[in-house]
Amino acid sequence: MNDEVWTAGDLLERLQRRDKFFVLDVRNRDEFERFQLEGCSPIPAVNTPYFEMLELGGKDEMLDSVVAYVERDLADRLPSDLPILAVCAKGDTSEFVAQGLRRLGYTSANLKGGMKAWGEHYATHALVISADLTIYQVSRPARGCLSYMVASAGKAIVIDPLRHLHPYLDLARGMGFTIEAVIDTHGHADHISGGVALAAKTGASYFLHPYDAIHPFDMLPATIRYEFIRDGQKFPVGPYELEALHIPGHTLGLVAFRLDDKYLFTGDSIFIRSIARPDLGGKAETWAPLHGESLRRLLGLPGRITVLPGHFSSLGEADEKGRFAATLDDLKKRNDGLVVLQRESEEGFVRYLLESLPKFIPEYVDIKRVNAGLLTLAEEDAATLELGKNVCALSQAYVATVGGAE
Protein backbone atom coordinates (compact mmCIF):
# COMPACT_ATOMS: atom_id res chain seq x y z
CA MET A 1 0.00 0.00 0.00
CA ASN A 2 1.39 3.36 -1.11
CA ASP A 3 1.04 6.02 1.57
CA GLU A 4 0.78 8.91 -0.91
CA VAL A 5 -1.70 7.40 -3.35
CA TRP A 6 -4.64 5.37 -2.06
CA THR A 7 -6.63 3.27 -4.51
CA ALA A 8 -10.32 2.68 -3.80
CA GLY A 9 -9.34 -0.77 -2.54
CA ASP A 10 -6.74 0.71 -0.16
CA LEU A 11 -9.36 3.15 1.10
CA LEU A 12 -11.82 0.33 1.78
CA GLU A 13 -9.16 -1.59 3.70
CA ARG A 14 -8.40 1.46 5.83
CA LEU A 15 -12.07 2.16 6.48
CA GLN A 16 -12.63 -1.42 7.56
CA ARG A 17 -9.58 -1.27 9.83
CA ARG A 18 -11.07 1.92 11.28
CA ASP A 19 -7.88 3.85 10.55
CA LYS A 20 -8.15 7.48 11.54
CA PHE A 21 -7.72 10.08 8.83
CA PHE A 22 -9.09 13.45 7.71
CA VAL A 23 -10.62 14.33 4.34
CA LEU A 24 -10.07 17.50 2.34
CA ASP A 25 -12.67 17.31 -0.41
CA VAL A 26 -12.26 19.83 -3.25
CA ARG A 27 -15.36 18.99 -5.32
CA ASN A 28 -18.07 21.59 -5.59
CA ARG A 29 -20.48 21.87 -2.68
CA ASP A 30 -23.47 20.11 -4.31
CA GLU A 31 -21.39 17.07 -5.15
CA PHE A 32 -20.00 16.97 -1.61
CA GLU A 33 -23.48 17.23 -0.08
CA ARG A 34 -24.79 14.40 -2.19
CA PHE A 35 -21.99 11.87 -1.84
CA GLN A 36 -19.32 11.77 0.85
CA LEU A 37 -16.83 9.23 2.11
CA GLU A 38 -18.22 7.26 5.00
CA GLY A 39 -16.60 4.65 7.15
CA CYS A 40 -17.61 2.67 10.21
CA SER A 41 -17.94 6.00 11.96
CA PRO A 42 -18.09 9.54 10.54
CA ILE A 43 -14.90 10.76 8.87
CA PRO A 44 -13.95 14.34 9.74
CA ALA A 45 -13.91 16.39 6.53
CA VAL A 46 -13.60 19.88 5.11
CA ASN A 47 -15.04 20.81 1.73
CA THR A 48 -13.39 23.65 -0.20
CA PRO A 49 -14.01 23.54 -3.96
CA TYR A 50 -10.74 23.66 -5.92
CA PHE A 51 -11.83 26.77 -7.84
CA GLU A 52 -12.20 28.60 -4.54
CA MET A 53 -8.67 27.52 -3.59
CA LEU A 54 -7.48 28.72 -6.97
CA GLU A 55 -9.23 32.08 -6.74
CA LEU A 56 -8.54 32.73 -3.06
CA GLY A 57 -5.00 31.34 -3.26
CA GLY A 58 -4.60 33.75 -6.14
CA LYS A 59 -1.79 32.01 -8.06
CA ASP A 60 -1.76 30.91 -11.69
CA GLU A 61 -1.00 27.27 -10.99
CA MET A 62 -3.09 24.85 -8.92
CA LEU A 63 -0.24 23.67 -6.71
CA ASP A 64 0.89 27.21 -5.79
CA SER A 65 -2.69 28.26 -5.10
CA VAL A 66 -3.25 25.25 -2.85
CA VAL A 67 -0.17 26.09 -0.81
CA ALA A 68 -1.10 29.77 -0.52
CA TYR A 69 -4.73 29.09 0.32
CA VAL A 70 -4.12 26.35 2.87
CA GLU A 71 -1.41 28.34 4.61
CA ARG A 72 -3.55 31.44 4.93
CA ASP A 73 -7.16 30.22 5.22
CA LEU A 74 -7.33 26.54 6.04
CA ALA A 75 -4.45 25.73 8.39
CA ASP A 76 -6.52 26.16 11.57
CA ARG A 77 -9.09 23.65 10.33
CA LEU A 78 -6.67 20.89 9.34
CA PRO A 79 -5.29 18.40 11.85
CA SER A 80 -1.52 18.10 12.16
CA ASP A 81 -1.66 14.65 13.76
CA LEU A 82 -3.76 12.76 11.17
CA PRO A 83 -3.13 11.83 7.54
CA ILE A 84 -5.17 14.02 5.20
CA LEU A 85 -6.80 12.34 2.21
CA ALA A 86 -7.33 14.73 -0.71
CA VAL A 87 -10.47 13.91 -2.65
CA CYS A 88 -12.02 15.22 -5.85
CA ALA A 89 -14.33 13.90 -8.56
CA LYS A 90 -11.83 11.96 -10.65
CA GLY A 91 -8.56 12.14 -8.72
CA ASP A 92 -6.52 14.58 -10.85
CA THR A 93 -7.15 17.88 -9.03
CA SER A 94 -6.80 16.25 -5.62
CA GLU A 95 -3.27 15.11 -6.59
CA PHE A 96 -2.24 18.79 -6.62
CA VAL A 97 -3.93 19.23 -3.25
CA ALA A 98 -2.10 16.27 -1.72
CA GLN A 99 1.22 17.58 -3.07
CA GLY A 100 0.50 21.07 -1.73
CA LEU A 101 -0.31 19.68 1.70
CA ARG A 102 2.90 17.67 1.77
CA ARG A 103 4.88 20.75 0.78
CA LEU A 104 3.44 22.41 3.89
CA GLY A 105 4.53 19.51 6.07
CA TYR A 106 1.25 17.60 6.35
CA THR A 107 1.01 13.85 5.85
CA SER A 108 -1.25 13.63 2.84
CA ALA A 109 -2.45 11.16 0.23
CA ASN A 110 -4.50 11.36 -2.94
CA LEU A 111 -7.56 9.19 -3.56
CA LYS A 112 -6.69 7.69 -6.94
CA GLY A 113 -9.55 8.04 -9.43
CA GLY A 114 -11.46 10.22 -6.97
CA MET A 115 -15.05 9.67 -5.87
CA LYS A 116 -15.82 8.15 -9.26
CA ALA A 117 -13.41 5.28 -8.59
CA TRP A 118 -14.67 4.90 -5.02
CA GLY A 119 -18.29 4.91 -6.16
CA GLU A 120 -17.57 2.22 -8.73
CA HIS A 121 -15.38 0.02 -6.54
CA TYR A 122 -16.58 -3.52 -5.97
CA ALA A 123 -15.49 -6.02 -3.33
CA THR A 124 -16.12 -9.77 -3.46
CA HIS A 125 -16.22 -12.05 -0.41
CA ALA A 126 -16.69 -15.79 -0.29
CA LEU A 127 -19.46 -16.61 2.18
CA VAL A 128 -19.64 -20.34 1.55
CA ILE A 129 -17.21 -22.62 -0.21
CA SER A 130 -18.13 -26.27 0.18
CA ALA A 131 -18.08 -29.31 -2.11
CA ASP A 132 -21.56 -28.70 -3.47
CA LEU A 133 -22.31 -25.02 -2.75
CA THR A 134 -20.54 -21.71 -3.29
CA ILE A 135 -21.93 -18.31 -2.31
CA TYR A 136 -20.17 -15.04 -3.01
CA GLN A 137 -21.24 -11.65 -1.73
CA VAL A 138 -20.38 -8.90 -4.22
CA SER A 139 -20.64 -5.45 -2.69
CA ARG A 140 -20.36 -1.89 -3.87
CA PRO A 141 -19.11 -0.36 -0.62
CA ALA A 142 -19.65 3.33 -1.43
CA ARG A 143 -23.31 2.70 -2.24
CA GLY A 144 -24.00 0.09 0.43
CA CYS A 145 -25.33 -2.32 -2.20
CA LEU A 146 -25.00 -6.10 -1.92
CA SER A 147 -25.46 -8.79 -4.54
CA TYR A 148 -24.81 -12.52 -4.66
CA MET A 149 -23.61 -15.35 -6.81
CA VAL A 150 -24.88 -18.78 -5.74
CA ALA A 151 -23.34 -21.74 -7.52
CA SER A 152 -23.21 -25.50 -7.54
CA ALA A 153 -21.80 -28.00 -10.03
CA GLY A 154 -20.49 -25.25 -12.29
CA LYS A 155 -23.84 -23.47 -12.63
CA ALA A 156 -24.58 -20.11 -11.04
CA ILE A 157 -27.52 -17.89 -10.20
CA VAL A 158 -26.84 -14.18 -9.68
CA ILE A 159 -29.11 -12.27 -7.32
CA ASP A 160 -29.47 -8.48 -7.59
CA PRO A 161 -26.46 -7.78 -9.83
CA LEU A 162 -25.37 -4.13 -9.74
CA ARG A 163 -24.79 -1.86 -12.71
CA HIS A 164 -21.24 -2.90 -13.61
CA LEU A 165 -21.03 -6.44 -14.93
CA HIS A 166 -17.29 -7.10 -14.63
CA PRO A 167 -17.39 -8.40 -11.01
CA TYR A 168 -19.85 -11.15 -11.98
CA LEU A 169 -18.29 -11.98 -15.34
CA ASP A 170 -14.79 -12.12 -13.81
CA LEU A 171 -15.95 -14.26 -10.91
CA ALA A 172 -17.84 -16.67 -13.16
CA ARG A 173 -14.87 -16.95 -15.52
CA GLY A 174 -12.39 -17.41 -12.67
CA MET A 175 -14.48 -20.10 -10.99
CA GLY A 176 -15.58 -21.79 -14.20
CA PHE A 177 -19.28 -21.09 -13.55
CA THR A 178 -21.95 -20.73 -16.21
CA ILE A 179 -24.50 -18.09 -15.20
CA GLU A 180 -27.87 -19.70 -15.86
CA ALA A 181 -30.28 -17.33 -14.16
CA VAL A 182 -30.22 -13.70 -13.08
CA ILE A 183 -32.77 -12.60 -10.51
CA ASP A 184 -33.76 -9.21 -9.16
CA THR A 185 -35.43 -9.54 -5.77
CA HIS A 186 -37.41 -6.41 -6.70
CA GLY A 187 -37.48 -3.38 -8.97
CA HIS A 188 -34.71 -1.31 -7.44
CA ALA A 189 -35.12 2.40 -6.77
CA ASP A 190 -31.71 3.36 -5.42
CA HIS A 191 -29.43 1.86 -8.06
CA ILE A 192 -29.49 0.79 -11.67
CA SER A 193 -29.75 -2.98 -11.90
CA GLY A 194 -27.27 -4.95 -13.98
CA GLY A 195 -29.81 -7.77 -14.27
CA VAL A 196 -31.10 -7.35 -17.80
CA ALA A 197 -27.64 -6.59 -19.19
CA LEU A 198 -25.99 -9.50 -17.39
CA ALA A 199 -28.65 -11.91 -18.62
CA ALA A 200 -28.24 -10.63 -22.19
CA LYS A 201 -24.46 -10.92 -21.99
CA THR A 202 -24.46 -14.46 -20.61
CA GLY A 203 -27.53 -15.86 -22.35
CA ALA A 204 -29.14 -16.47 -18.94
CA SER A 205 -32.81 -15.86 -18.18
CA TYR A 206 -33.74 -12.76 -16.21
CA PHE A 207 -36.39 -13.07 -13.50
CA LEU A 208 -38.51 -10.44 -11.75
CA HIS A 209 -41.82 -10.51 -9.93
CA PRO A 210 -44.42 -9.10 -12.35
CA TYR A 211 -45.77 -6.62 -9.77
CA ASP A 212 -42.41 -4.83 -9.97
CA ALA A 213 -42.61 -4.67 -13.72
CA ILE A 214 -45.14 -1.86 -13.34
CA HIS A 215 -43.67 1.54 -12.51
CA PRO A 216 -45.52 2.63 -9.34
CA PHE A 217 -45.63 6.33 -10.28
CA ASP A 218 -46.05 6.13 -14.04
CA MET A 219 -48.40 3.11 -13.88
CA LEU A 220 -46.73 1.87 -17.04
CA PRO A 221 -45.55 -1.67 -17.79
CA ALA A 222 -41.84 -2.42 -18.10
CA THR A 223 -40.42 -2.81 -21.57
CA ILE A 224 -37.58 -5.10 -20.44
CA ARG A 225 -37.60 -8.83 -21.18
CA TYR A 226 -38.19 -10.81 -18.02
CA GLU A 227 -39.66 -14.03 -16.76
CA PHE A 228 -42.19 -14.05 -13.94
CA ILE A 229 -41.27 -15.08 -10.41
CA ARG A 230 -44.11 -16.79 -8.51
CA ASP A 231 -44.41 -17.22 -4.76
CA GLY A 232 -43.07 -20.67 -3.92
CA GLN A 233 -41.20 -21.04 -7.22
CA LYS A 234 -38.05 -23.10 -6.89
CA PHE A 235 -34.75 -22.43 -8.64
CA PRO A 236 -32.45 -25.47 -8.49
CA VAL A 237 -28.81 -24.95 -7.46
CA GLY A 238 -27.13 -28.36 -7.70
CA PRO A 239 -28.67 -30.45 -4.91
CA TYR A 240 -30.23 -27.35 -3.34
CA GLU A 241 -33.13 -25.08 -4.22
CA LEU A 242 -33.72 -21.39 -3.92
CA GLU A 243 -37.35 -20.98 -2.95
CA ALA A 244 -39.08 -17.67 -3.75
CA LEU A 245 -41.01 -16.05 -0.89
CA HIS A 246 -43.17 -13.16 -2.08
CA ILE A 247 -42.90 -10.54 0.67
CA PRO A 248 -44.52 -7.30 -0.54
CA GLY A 249 -43.88 -4.13 1.45
CA HIS A 250 -40.77 -2.30 0.27
CA THR A 251 -42.15 -2.91 -3.23
CA LEU A 252 -45.24 -4.87 -4.23
CA GLY A 253 -43.19 -7.48 -6.06
CA LEU A 254 -40.41 -8.00 -3.51
CA VAL A 255 -39.24 -11.59 -3.29
CA ALA A 256 -36.86 -13.18 -0.78
CA PHE A 257 -35.06 -16.42 -1.55
CA ARG A 258 -34.55 -19.19 0.91
CA LEU A 259 -31.93 -21.88 0.54
CA ASP A 260 -33.11 -24.63 2.92
CA ASP A 261 -32.84 -23.55 6.53
CA LYS A 262 -29.38 -22.21 5.82
CA TYR A 263 -29.51 -18.94 3.90
CA LEU A 264 -32.12 -16.27 3.35
CA PHE A 265 -31.53 -13.69 0.63
CA THR A 266 -33.77 -10.97 1.99
CA GLY A 267 -33.44 -8.31 -0.72
CA ASP A 268 -34.82 -5.07 0.71
CA SER A 269 -36.73 -6.39 3.73
CA ILE A 270 -34.43 -7.26 6.62
CA PHE A 271 -31.01 -5.61 6.59
CA ILE A 272 -28.40 -5.95 9.35
CA ARG A 273 -29.00 -2.83 11.36
CA SER A 274 -32.54 -2.01 10.33
CA ILE A 275 -35.30 -2.88 7.87
CA ALA A 276 -36.43 -1.51 4.51
CA ARG A 277 -38.63 1.58 4.09
CA PRO A 278 -42.13 1.07 2.65
CA ASP A 279 -42.56 4.42 0.89
CA LEU A 280 -40.46 4.31 -2.30
CA GLY A 281 -43.52 3.55 -4.41
CA GLY A 282 -45.25 6.64 -3.01
CA LYS A 283 -47.84 4.55 -1.11
CA ALA A 284 -46.35 4.37 2.37
CA GLU A 285 -49.64 4.12 4.27
CA THR A 286 -51.02 1.40 2.02
CA TRP A 287 -47.82 -0.61 1.82
CA ALA A 288 -46.68 -0.33 5.46
CA PRO A 289 -49.17 -2.94 6.81
CA LEU A 290 -48.13 -5.35 4.02
CA HIS A 291 -44.51 -4.77 4.94
CA GLY A 292 -45.27 -5.66 8.58
CA GLU A 293 -47.08 -8.83 7.54
CA SER A 294 -44.22 -9.89 5.25
CA LEU A 295 -41.60 -9.28 7.93
CA ARG A 296 -43.62 -11.38 10.38
CA ARG A 297 -43.61 -14.17 7.78
CA LEU A 298 -39.80 -13.99 7.65
CA LEU A 299 -39.57 -13.95 11.46
CA GLY A 300 -41.31 -17.33 11.43
CA LEU A 301 -38.36 -18.95 9.63
CA PRO A 302 -35.83 -20.97 11.65
CA GLY A 303 -33.68 -18.66 13.77
CA ARG A 304 -30.43 -20.27 12.65
CA ILE A 305 -30.98 -19.17 9.03
CA THR A 306 -28.33 -16.70 7.85
CA VAL A 307 -29.75 -13.42 6.55
CA LEU A 308 -28.00 -12.11 3.42
CA PRO A 309 -29.37 -8.60 2.84
CA GLY A 310 -29.59 -6.35 -0.22
CA HIS A 311 -27.99 -3.34 1.49
CA PHE A 312 -26.01 -2.07 4.40
CA SER A 313 -26.13 1.45 5.78
CA SER A 314 -22.66 1.54 7.35
CA LEU A 315 -19.42 -0.37 6.81
CA GLY A 316 -19.51 -0.91 10.58
CA GLU A 317 -22.22 -3.54 10.04
CA ALA A 318 -19.70 -5.95 8.50
CA ASP A 319 -18.14 -8.80 10.43
CA GLU A 320 -14.37 -8.91 10.99
CA LYS A 321 -13.85 -10.27 7.47
CA GLY A 322 -15.90 -7.53 5.81
CA ARG A 323 -18.98 -9.68 5.16
CA PHE A 324 -22.55 -8.54 5.73
CA ALA A 325 -24.40 -11.53 7.16
CA ALA A 326 -26.02 -12.53 10.45
CA THR A 327 -28.40 -15.19 11.72
CA LEU A 328 -32.07 -14.33 12.11
CA ASP A 329 -31.85 -15.09 15.85
CA ASP A 330 -29.01 -12.60 16.18
CA LEU A 331 -30.91 -9.94 14.23
CA LYS A 332 -34.05 -10.45 16.35
CA LYS A 333 -31.95 -9.10 19.22
CA ARG A 334 -30.09 -6.25 17.52
CA ASN A 335 -31.91 -5.14 14.35
CA ASP A 336 -33.77 -1.89 15.18
CA GLY A 337 -36.80 -2.71 13.06
CA LEU A 338 -37.10 -6.35 14.13
CA VAL A 339 -36.89 -5.39 17.80
CA VAL A 340 -39.85 -3.03 17.33
CA LEU A 341 -41.71 -5.58 15.19
CA GLN A 342 -41.54 -8.19 17.98
CA ARG A 343 -42.64 -5.69 20.63
CA GLU A 344 -45.43 -3.79 18.87
CA SER A 345 -48.97 -4.55 17.71
CA GLU A 346 -49.68 -4.40 13.98
CA GLU A 347 -50.89 -0.80 14.29
CA GLY A 348 -47.97 0.16 16.50
CA PHE A 349 -45.51 -1.22 13.97
CA VAL A 350 -47.17 0.63 11.08
CA ARG A 351 -46.95 3.84 13.12
CA TYR A 352 -43.26 3.17 13.73
CA LEU A 353 -42.65 2.62 10.00
CA LEU A 354 -44.42 5.83 9.04
CA GLU A 355 -42.53 7.82 11.66
CA SER A 356 -39.20 6.46 10.44
CA LEU A 357 -39.20 7.45 6.78
CA PRO A 358 -36.05 9.17 5.56
CA LYS A 359 -36.33 11.97 3.02
CA PHE A 360 -37.67 10.80 -0.34
CA ILE A 361 -34.92 10.86 -2.99
CA PRO A 362 -36.38 12.32 -6.21
CA GLU A 363 -33.83 10.50 -8.40
CA TYR A 364 -35.35 7.19 -7.30
CA VAL A 365 -38.35 7.69 -9.58
CA ASP A 366 -36.08 7.88 -12.64
CA ILE A 367 -33.92 4.98 -11.46
CA LYS A 368 -37.05 2.80 -11.35
CA ARG A 369 -37.82 3.98 -14.90
CA VAL A 370 -34.35 2.92 -16.07
CA ASN A 371 -34.76 -0.47 -14.40
CA ALA A 372 -38.13 -1.00 -16.09
CA GLY A 373 -36.73 -0.02 -19.49
CA LEU A 374 -38.90 3.12 -19.57
CA LEU A 375 -35.87 5.41 -19.69
CA THR A 376 -32.50 4.89 -21.39
CA LEU A 377 -29.43 6.82 -20.26
CA ALA A 378 -25.89 7.29 -21.50
CA GLU A 379 -23.16 5.97 -19.16
CA GLU A 380 -22.31 9.39 -17.70
CA ASP A 381 -25.96 10.16 -16.94
CA ALA A 382 -26.49 6.73 -15.43
CA ALA A 383 -23.45 7.22 -13.17
CA THR A 384 -24.74 10.62 -12.05
CA LEU A 385 -28.27 9.37 -11.43
CA GLU A 386 -27.21 6.66 -9.00
CA LEU A 387 -24.48 8.66 -7.27
CA GLY A 388 -24.24 8.35 -3.49
CA LYS A 389 -25.23 5.89 -0.81
CA ASN A 390 -28.54 4.02 -0.87
CA VAL A 391 -31.31 5.24 1.40
CA CYS A 392 -33.49 2.14 1.32
CA ALA A 393 -33.72 1.54 5.08
CA LEU A 394 -35.63 3.32 7.82
CA SER A 395 -34.12 6.55 9.12
CA GLN A 396 -32.65 4.91 12.25
CA ALA A 397 -30.16 3.12 10.01
CA TYR A 398 -28.49 6.38 9.08
CA VAL A 399 -27.86 7.71 12.56
CA ALA A 400 -24.10 7.60 12.92
CA THR A 401 -22.74 5.23 15.52
CA VAL A 402 -20.23 7.28 17.46
CA GLY A 403 -16.91 5.48 17.62
CA GLY A 404 -18.28 2.85 15.28
CA ALA A 405 -19.15 0.49 18.14
CA GLU A 406 -21.15 -2.42 16.83
Add this chain to the structure above:
Amino acid sequence: MSQVFDKMLDARGLNCPLPLINARKEISKLEVGQVLKVVASDRGSVADFLGWAKVAKNMELLGQETETTEGANTYVHYVKRTA
Protein backbone atom coordinates in the same frame (compact mmCIF):
# COMPACT_ATOMS: atom_id res chain seq x y z
CA MET B 1 -27.09 30.94 -28.27
CA SER B 2 -25.11 33.16 -30.59
CA GLN B 3 -22.85 34.74 -28.05
CA VAL B 4 -20.20 37.07 -29.42
CA PHE B 5 -16.68 36.32 -28.21
CA ASP B 6 -13.19 37.74 -28.68
CA LYS B 7 -11.04 34.69 -28.14
CA MET B 8 -11.53 30.96 -28.02
CA LEU B 9 -9.83 28.40 -25.77
CA ASP B 10 -9.92 24.76 -26.81
CA ALA B 11 -9.83 22.69 -23.62
CA ARG B 12 -11.16 19.51 -25.18
CA GLY B 13 -9.43 16.38 -23.96
CA LEU B 14 -8.24 18.10 -20.81
CA ASN B 15 -9.28 16.86 -17.38
CA CYS B 16 -10.15 18.86 -14.31
CA PRO B 17 -8.61 21.23 -13.17
CA LEU B 18 -6.96 22.20 -16.50
CA PRO B 19 -9.95 23.69 -18.38
CA LEU B 20 -10.57 26.13 -15.54
CA ILE B 21 -6.91 26.88 -14.85
CA ASN B 22 -6.23 27.58 -18.52
CA ALA B 23 -9.38 29.72 -18.81
CA ARG B 24 -8.25 31.73 -15.81
CA LYS B 25 -4.86 32.39 -17.39
CA GLU B 26 -6.44 33.40 -20.71
CA ILE B 27 -8.89 35.76 -19.01
CA SER B 28 -6.01 37.70 -17.49
CA LYS B 29 -4.66 38.31 -21.01
CA LEU B 30 -7.96 39.82 -22.23
CA GLU B 31 -8.96 43.46 -22.02
CA VAL B 32 -11.70 44.29 -19.53
CA GLY B 33 -15.04 43.73 -21.29
CA GLN B 34 -13.75 41.08 -23.69
CA VAL B 35 -15.26 37.58 -23.82
CA LEU B 36 -13.51 34.19 -23.86
CA LYS B 37 -15.24 31.14 -25.30
CA VAL B 38 -14.04 27.94 -23.59
CA VAL B 39 -14.78 24.59 -25.23
CA ALA B 40 -14.32 21.60 -22.93
CA SER B 41 -15.07 17.89 -23.08
CA ASP B 42 -15.02 17.44 -19.30
CA ARG B 43 -18.63 17.46 -18.12
CA GLY B 44 -17.58 18.47 -14.62
CA SER B 45 -16.54 21.82 -16.08
CA VAL B 46 -20.22 22.92 -16.19
CA ALA B 47 -20.70 22.96 -12.42
CA ASP B 48 -17.12 24.10 -11.84
CA PHE B 49 -17.35 27.20 -14.07
CA LEU B 50 -20.64 28.09 -12.34
CA GLY B 51 -19.03 27.77 -8.91
CA TRP B 52 -15.92 29.62 -10.03
CA ALA B 53 -18.02 32.56 -11.31
CA LYS B 54 -19.46 32.96 -7.81
CA VAL B 55 -16.07 33.53 -6.19
CA ALA B 56 -14.01 35.13 -8.96
CA LYS B 57 -13.70 38.90 -8.78
CA ASN B 58 -12.57 39.70 -12.33
CA MET B 59 -14.97 37.67 -14.47
CA GLU B 60 -18.60 37.01 -15.22
CA LEU B 61 -20.07 33.81 -16.70
CA LEU B 62 -22.29 34.99 -19.56
CA GLY B 63 -23.64 31.60 -20.50
CA GLN B 64 -23.07 27.88 -20.94
CA GLU B 65 -24.24 25.46 -23.58
CA THR B 66 -23.84 21.82 -24.50
CA GLU B 67 -23.12 20.87 -28.08
CA THR B 68 -23.38 17.34 -29.38
CA THR B 69 -21.35 16.29 -32.36
CA GLU B 70 -21.12 12.66 -33.46
CA GLY B 71 -22.51 11.50 -30.14
CA ALA B 72 -19.84 13.28 -28.07
CA ASN B 73 -20.76 16.24 -25.89
CA THR B 74 -18.73 19.41 -25.64
CA TYR B 75 -19.41 21.97 -22.97
CA VAL B 76 -19.08 25.61 -23.92
CA HIS B 77 -18.58 28.44 -21.43
CA TYR B 78 -18.61 32.17 -22.24
CA VAL B 79 -16.55 34.11 -19.74
CA LYS B 80 -16.23 37.92 -19.72
CA ARG B 81 -13.40 39.80 -18.07
CA THR B 82 -14.97 42.45 -15.79
CA ALA B 83 -12.00 43.89 -13.91
